[in-house]
Amino acid sequence: MEVRFALPNLMLQALPVLEALVQQGFEAFFVGGCVRDTAMGLPIKDVDIATSARPEQVMSIFPRCIPTGLQHGTVTVLHDGESYEVTTFRTESEYEKHRRPLQVEFIDRLDGDLLRRDLTINAMAMNAAGELYDPFRGLDDLKKRMIRCVGDADARFQEDALRMLRTVRFASQFEFAIAHSTWRAVIKHRELLRHIAMERVQAELDRMIGGAHPGRALHLLAACKLLDYTGTVLPAAHKLAQGYTLYSGLDKLADPDTRYAALLMAEGITIPDAEETLKALRLPTQKMNAILSVLSIQTAMKQWNGKSDLRLVWTSLILQYGEEASRRWLSIAAWDRKHNLHDQTELLDKWLNGMPAMTLKQLKLNGKQLAEGLQRVPGTWTGQLLKQLLLEVALDKLPNEKELLLKQAQIWNAEDR
Structure with a gap:
């Protein structure tokens, strides 16, 4: 049965690129996240195109392009002020260290290209007319709200161990269930995560913590214990993954840095352990310091016993760690009903907002x-x-x-x- 979707604006803008390839006798399709999100009725963020044309053929068709990754078949085509990644249909040979393919082979058939992708919902294609090509029944999985690997889950995770974290991320992002065979493969191959660069781990974790449903991501990470198997040990991994029991409403906090701080404020995580964990995740120094400043405020405020001058303690901390860190800490304390100063947050907020000066400048x-x-x-x-x-x-x-x-x-x- 033919399934057709109306192309969103970003795809319509990219349509001349697709049509130029087709007019030259090549196959060309929209692929990846833009197809998935269109099928879900979600706004798309970018557009990827897959084609039977070889990279040199793509470059001969379009006057303005960048050879982004010729060895992997990717050319960035510049059209009408926008850039589009156009990648040749390809298969990938044995993977090196469970992350990178040793060899890429260009092919003429879309099926083979879609087979190398991670999840069924990411292995759909769409032509210029909006007709869906879905050999692995990704649309069915979208309707079932199910995350499932393309083909053999064991093979997909052995090829690229980062896919295990992506599985958790998409399941939390869309609030989907994970197919039993896929979940079983995550548990079976989780030790392979040690082969993945910590920067890649951090990027996926950032998307989970900063996403719409961080609590669900943490629940899944705790259940499969993936963070126990990273290449560099994360001292706070156990508490980080179990933070959902303490912070099930994490999505109510405004930004990822505040959410990280809230998780690391969990009982039992020391500032040295938190710092070592953030360093292991290769967080940028500015981001790491922003989080650690909130934890330092927490350490000092937690020691308040009702006897010392609360305004003096609070004001001194604002001057020491800055307004941004103080507001982050305050939002966590106001949100966490178990916090020792939860009932004082309105007063603390009043003092903060009423300060005539916070810096020497x-x-x-x-x-x-x-x-x-x-x-x-x-x-x-x-x-x-x-x-x-x-x-x-x-x-x-x-x-x-x-x-x-x-x-x-x-x-x-x-x-x-």
């Missing part, structure tokens, strides 16, 4: 003015005194006005002498 007195006003040679004392003034301003005990700041500095300076 916002202070109406700089180091040069301070040194001149006190008739002293600038030194380490300058920064220390400015920080002391900033704390007073942030606590709303001192107006952020140059003359008044300088007057207070003069009083402290006289007391120290």
Whole structure:
């Protein structure tokens, strides 16, 4: 039975590329995620094209293109201000270290190209008329809400072990079940994940944590224990994968960094273990520091016993770790009903929003003015005194006005002498 879909705008824009290949006597189809998402009625993000034309033939047809990966048959065609990856139908030989094919062979048939793909829902193709070509019944699996490997699941995961993480990601992303044969193969071959570069692991984990259903992803990761088999040991892997029991509403938190921090704030994960885990995942330094700053605030706030001045503790932490980290921590504490300061978050938020200054740049007195006003040679004392003034301003005990700041500095300076 013929199944036809209306092509979304991004595919319609790419249609001239597809039609140019067909007009030259080659087969050409839309493939991959754009076909899957079109069949699901979801917006598509990019367009991939597969063709029987060899890379050199593709380059001869289109005047503007980039030889992106000729050894793998991929040419990036530039058309009307957009770029499209056009890849020759291919099969892949034995895989090296369960990740990369040792050899790529160009072929003339679409079936063979689709057979090398990971999941049935990603192994569909669509022609220029929107007609679906679906040899592995991916559309049926979409209707059943099922994630299933193309062909033999054991073979697919042995070829490329990253596919196990992709299986979990797609199952969580779409809230699909995983076919028994595919799940059994994940458990059987999970040790192969050690062959995958940690950057690849991190990229998949980022998509899961940052996706619409991170709790489901964590549930599946905990069940199959995939993160226990990464090439570099993740000290916080056990807690990270079991965070769904503590943070089932993780999707309510705004961004991936806040979600990572919430998971790592789970009982039993120390800052050294968290740092080692984030380093092992090859997170960019800026991202890692952003997460660790939230954990540092958590460590300090967790120690508050109701006796010390909460506003002083909170304000000092904001000045030390910055507004962004403080707001992330606050959103986690407000969301986690079991948090020791959950009931104080409205007050903490009020103090944060009411702070007249949070950085030395916002202070109406700089180091040069301070040194001149006190008739002293600038030194380490300058920064220390400015920080002391900033704390007073942030606590709303001192107006952020140059003359008044300088007057207070003069009083402290006289007391120290």
